[in-house]
Amino acid sequence: MDRFDIIVIGGGLAGASAAAELAASHKVLLLEAERQPGYHSTGRSAALFSETYGAPVVRSLSQASRPLFFNPPAQFAAAPLVGPRGVMYIASEQQMQSLREFESADHVGARVKRIEREQALQICPILRPECVAGALYETGACDIDVHGLHQAYLRMLRARGGVTVMSSRVTRLEYAAREWTAITDDARYFAPVVINAAGAWADEIASLAGVAGIELQPCRRTALLVAAPAGVEIGSWPLVLDIEEQFYFKPDAGLLLLSPADETPVEPSDVQPEEWDIAVAIDRVCSATTLDVRHVKHKWAGLRNFVADRTPVVGFDANVPGFFWLAAQGGYGVQTAPAMARLAASLVRGQGLPEDLATCGVTLEALSPDRLRRPAPLTRSSLASAQR
Numbered sequence: 001m002d003r004f005d006i007i008v009i010g011g012g013l014a015g016a017s018a019a020a021e022l023a024a025s026h027k028v029l030l031l032e033a034e035r036q037p038g039y040h041s042t043g044r045s046a047a048l049f050s051e052t053y054g055a056p057v058v059r060s061l062s063q064a065s066r067p068l069f070f071n072p073p074a075q076f077a078a079a080p081l082v083g084p085r086g087v088m089y090i091a092s093e094q095q096m097q098s099l100r101e102f103e104s105a106d107h108v109g110a111r112v113k114r115i116e117r118e119q120a121l122q123i124c125p126i127l128r129p130e131c132v133a134g135a136l137y138e139t140g141a142c143d144i145d146v147h148g149l150h151q152a153y154l155r156m157l158r159a160r161g162g163v164t165v166m167s168s169r170v171t172r173l174e175y176a177a178r179e180w181t182a183i184t185d186d187a188r189y190f191a192p193v194v195i196n197a198a199g200a201w202a203d204e205i206a207s208l209a210g211v212a213g214i215e216l217q218p219c220r221r222t223a224l225l226v227a228a229p230a231g232v233e234i235g236s237w238p239l240v241l242d243i244e245e246q247f248y249f250k251p252d253a254g255l256l257l258l259s260p261a262d263e264t265p266v267e268p269s270d271v272q273p274e275e276w277d278i279a280v281a282i283d284r285v286c287s288a289t290t291l292d293v294r295h296v297k298h299k300w301a302g303l304r305n306f307v308a309d310r311t312p313v314v315g316f317d318a319n320v321p322g323f324f325w326l327a328a329q330g331g332y333g334v335q336t337a338p339a340m341a342r343l344a345a346s347l348v349r350g351q352g353l354p355e356d357l358a359t360c361g362v363t364l365e366a367l368s369p370d371r372l373r374r375p376a377p378l379t380r381s382s383l384a385s386a387q388r
Ligand SMILES: Cc1cc2nc3c(=O)[nH]c(=O)nc-3n(C[C@H](O)[C@H](O)[C@H](O)COP(=O)(O)OP(=O)(O)OC[C@H]3O[C@@H](n4cnc5c(N)ncnc54)[C@H](O)[C@@H]3O)c2cc1C
Pocket: 009, 010, 011, 012, 013, 014, 015, 031, 032, 033, 034, 037, 038, 039, 040, 041, 042, 043, 044, 045, 046, 047, 048, 049, 168, 169, 170, 171, 197, 198, 199, 200, 201, 205, 221, 222, 223, 301, 302, 303, 304, 327, 329, 330, 331, 332, 333, 334, 335, 336
């Protein structure tokens, strides 16, 4: 009962999806510290799917995830896991250069169309004309049913014989005789492979295992819900995003979701929204629109976890046997989860990069933990300081 092929630590979307994929071929155990598996980042996202968001390899991972969102197999989910939304990137006169640079980036130009101020104002009539000199529209962006996706993976895991244990925080990890022991307050579990999908706590899990960390930095992001402007039909609005990511807003079940797009470095924790960030969100959105916010109906904050190159970390640690990283999903861990889970499962099975991911432009080098271990290239100044 306590011996498995693979122990996955963390029952958020990353851990649940990788565990479900691997349960097709292995005996898998999923350990989650909280009573609810989506309690941390997974349950706090803005639920957006956008193939123009993030670094180029993140865009490739999102592209490779598209089929599962739009056409999930019937036994996985009865209906598509996305709904129509769209993203409209807006730029003021001073930001037009940023808009042009973004438009010409890899994967972006083919997915957005340039629209003029008048059209942008028709699409979202509360925008102040002086705040919009140009805009880009990504029609393929969607809202994700995050809860539906997460539950579908957990169902798949159980249907394949996988075991989930909630309220089970891993407090120690030991390696001996080619086997990991994961120790919680009331149990010990054994497996040759451990997958570290602990979100903001991934470096803490590494430290329990005696593995060097990846310098993961959790960053707080705030969101709030406010009433829609009276008498205005907002349901068809896209997510409106400032081209320099200073704020965004989008319809959410009849209300408007606002975010100051903050990225404040913090320690891993059950992070809560700060009044200052709520005020900044309201100020930025109200400065760009005619929205009048009288009351905040709901507010929350969550963690987006980054390494230095803002790209996820997927793969076995080269220095410690059987220790697999599935971390640093940043602000894209929901939309990239299907591809990341299949990649993780393939690497654990020793099968390399799945062909469809390679076709989308995913490379192992961009995601491997090894890239973070390499010494930085020598520059004139580093050479000089090394010689001193
Ligand atoms: C405000 C906000 C907006 C976002 N918007 C989007 C978006 O629009 N689109 C998108 O794709 N992404 C978005 N994201 C990012 C996305 O939410 C994350 O990338 C994703 O949820 C990460 O999933 P995870 O499973 O890695 O982390 P988590 O959901 O945090 O799961 C990690 C789990 O590990 C568990 N754990 C930790 N330590 C232990 C331990 N010792 N033992 C056992 N379990 C442990 C934790 O309890 C936690 O449940 C957003 C994030 C935020 C905060």
